[in-house]
Amino acid sequence: MKSFVVKTIANAVALGVATxxxxxxxxxxxxxxxxxxxxxxxxxxFGVVNFLVKPVVKLLSFPLFVLTLGLFTLVVNALMLLLTSWLAGRLDLSFHVDGFWTAVLGGLIISIVSWAVNMAMPDDKD
Structure with missing residues (x-):
């Protein structure tokens, strides 16, 4: 449970930095x-989208991951951010990503910041 809270806070901080x-x-x-x-x-x-949708997309696009040596991850992260933006609009949340290339750069920023925050915050996995 604590890991879920830490990841949600890390994602919130990362989304805040991207905005x-x-x-x-x-x-x-x-x-x-x-x-x-x-x-x-x-x-x-964003966490639900990454938990439910991202594995399916990664599985279906596995040949592209191999072909691009993993760089297709940037496209998948952008698509997950755009899907989150669309769902946020449907849920009446005031969050919007305007355009694919913004989503690519935003996905990169969110990945880096989320990783850094996860490394800095304590996590009880012992």
Whole structure:
């Protein structure tokens, strides 16, 4: 359970950094508390998308992973971010990614920041 919370917080921080760095990833809200709550909810949606959809996409596109020596991961991460943006719109969350190339760069930023935050935060796997 603690691992789930740590990963959700790491994703929320990573999504926040991506919205801060890229103007085409929008997070609107009236107050800081509202924005933080939206980031946490979007991080939950992002986690569910990565848990349910990403393995299927990776399995179906395995030949492309081999052919590109793993660089196709950037495309898959971008697609997961775009799917999260679409689902956030359907759930009335104020989070939007505008365009594929923004999603590619955002996916790269989210991957790096999420990895760094996961390394810095304690995780009880003992």
């Amino acid at each position: 801060w760095l890229l103007s085409d990833i929008e997070l609107t809200g009236t107050s800081t508390g509202r924005k933080v709550l939206t980031l946490i909810l979007v991080a939950l949606v």
